[in-house]
Amino acid sequence: MSSGISLVRLCMFCLMMIHGVSSATNYGEALRKSLLYYEAQRSGKLPPNHRVQWRGDSGLRDGTGSGVDLVGGYYDAGDNVKFGFPMAFTITMLSWSAVEFGRQLEAKKELANALDAIKWGTDYLIKAHPQPNILYGQVGDGDSDHACWQRPEDMTTPRPAYKIDEAHPGSDLAAETAAALAAASVAFSSSNAKYSSQLLTHSKQLFDFARNHVGLYQNSINVAGAFYASSGYEDELRWAAAWLHRATNDKKYLDYLGGSGNTGGARTVFSWDDKFVGVQVLAAKLVLEGKVEASGSWSGYKSQAEQFICNCIQKGNGNFKKTPGGLLWFLPWNNLQYTATATFIVTVYSTYLDSKKSSIACSGGMVKSSDLIAFVQTQVDYILGANPQKLSYMIGFGSNYPKQPHHRGASIVSFKEDPTPVSCKGGFDLWFNKNSPNPNVLEGGLVGGPDENDGYSDSRSNFQLAEPTTATPAPLLGVLARLA
Numbered sequence: 425m426s427s428g429i430s431l432v433r434l435c436m437f438c439l440m441m442i443h444g445v446s447s448a449t450n451y452g453e454a455l456r457k458s459l460l461y462y463e464a465q466r467s468g469k470l471p472p473n474h475r476v477q478w479r480g481d482s483g484l485r486d487g488t489g490s491g492v493d494l495v496g497g498y499y500d501a502g503d504n505v506k507f508g509f510p511m512a513f514t515i516t517m518l519s520w521s522a523v524e525f526g527r528q529l530e531a532k533k534e535l536a537n538a539l540d541a542i543k544w545g546t547d548y549l550i551k552a553h554p555q556p557n558i559l560y561g562q563v564g565d566g567d568s569d570h571a572c573w574q575r576p577e578d579m580t581t582p583r584p585a586y587k588i589d590e591a592h593p594g595s596d597l598a599a600e601t602a603a604a605l606a607a608a609s610v611a612f613s614s615s616n617a618k619y620s621s622q623l624l625t626h627s628k629q630l631f632d633f634a635r636n637h638v639g640l641y642q643n644s645i646n647v648a649g650a651f652y653a654s655s656g657y658e659d660e661l662r663w664a665a666a667w668l669h670r671a672t673n674d675k676k677y678l679d680y681l682g683g684s685g686n687t688g689g690a691r692t693v694f695s696w697d698d699k700f701v702g703v704q705v706l707a708a709k710l711v712l713e714g715k716v717e718a719s720g721s722w723s724g725y726k727s728q729a730e731q732f733i734c735n736c737i738q739k740g741n742g743n744f745k746k747t748p749g750g751l752l753w754f755l756p757w758n759n760l761q762y763t764a765t766a767t768f769i770v771t772v773y774s775t776y777l778d779s780k781k782s783s784i785a786c787s788g789g790m791v792k793s794s795d796l797i798a799f800v801q802t803q804v805d806y807i808l809g810a811n812p813q814k815l816s817y818m819i820g821f822g823s824n825y826p827k828q829p830h831h832r833g834a835s836i837v838s839f840k841e842d843p844t845p846v847s848c849k850g851g852f853d854l855w856f857n858k859n860s861p862n863p864n865v866l867e868g869g870l871v872g873g874p875d876e877n878d879g880y881s882d883s884r885s886n887f888q889l890a891e892p893t894t895a896t897p898a899p900l901l902g903v904l905a906r907l908a
Contacts, residue, residue, distance in 0.1 A: 454804075458868040461868030467498060468497065483506075497511060497563075508561035510652055511549075519608040522611040526611070561641060588644045592644035594639060602634060608620075652697075653697075669681060681703075681707060690731055690742070692754070693755070693762045693765070695765060704726070705773060730784045732769065739789060763873070768903055777796070815880060818868060820866070828890065829871050834866040870892055
């Protein structure tokens, strides 16, 4: 018996080595690196314990032109703009990871780093909400920023601040920010009750603002439309209500969620723009726990959540596409963001099923919690190197990973090594067009990933596949904690 087990383990080890994943302990390494990435994306005055040594202070005058302090937060991707809509979703997903997998994060000694990553975002979102019905949703202009290739520390581009208010509403932006602050309040509830309460106060005000002054945020912040246009705000309103109910247990948020005529229907992605799958899963949790009736809207939420999961694991009526190498493939631009959110949904639902000893009836058969985790592992292993390219799509993980991700700060020598300012256009000639590895390794960043045929070109100019964004690895935080 023991020799048989040893043989099985040896075979599994061989398979992992072939695919570039040395052992399960690497999930812990990937977890650690994913949180380092958020430190590399920080804007503002960096703290003494900052671990990413090639970065420095930047954006220290953000908001001054509008008479408000907007220093801090995160740069969105490989650029130097702070886009509030995807940033808030990033914080919601980091918080959800910490809420559901805090025990596992603690076991890996990463909970404090996870909470630091969340707080760097929520401190900024609090600043961006100086009055109940005012929310700053962007700092920097995408067009002028993208016309330059500079380190954040050298920025010479304009840093205008854009807001929504009663006359210029943005229900989607306000509600997503409310969701982020409510989810974070749950994450901080046991370790920092005062801060948790402060987050909740802002969240409630923003939810009321979103409901009482209705509109799409890009109609008020036009410059955001070309980069992060919202397709609607009903999903964000329900998402915020779900998180506010979880944070407060207040029936009015439950009534808002359950009284909705729109439960989202069958969704094909879960993303910074479309939160319906997240709403459906949080509502399904309430059904599984017997906190709401398994009928009406609640039944709809649960069946739609499970339909999405069945389609992910290839046991549904409308299974999602996979690449020949086995990766869930949704859309051609930064596909890994959708794979990451889908993988999180499957992971978190497995914990809900586990706690209630329940299962899912997919059209392709009954599915247990263990089946879900087995599927999740295939997706994470692919991302970390078990793929036809034998390439880890997490930068700095393993020995073979993208060396030229589309990222300004990483692609230019650190100012600590060479303090000579890099000019707006000079950065293109000196660094962007240089066919060599980035001088700084953006550890933990996830590039957009391969195309639908598992192909990938490691080129700085390939921003469709090679640009890391803050929204992409946020859901994987919880997944990696669960697997580690």
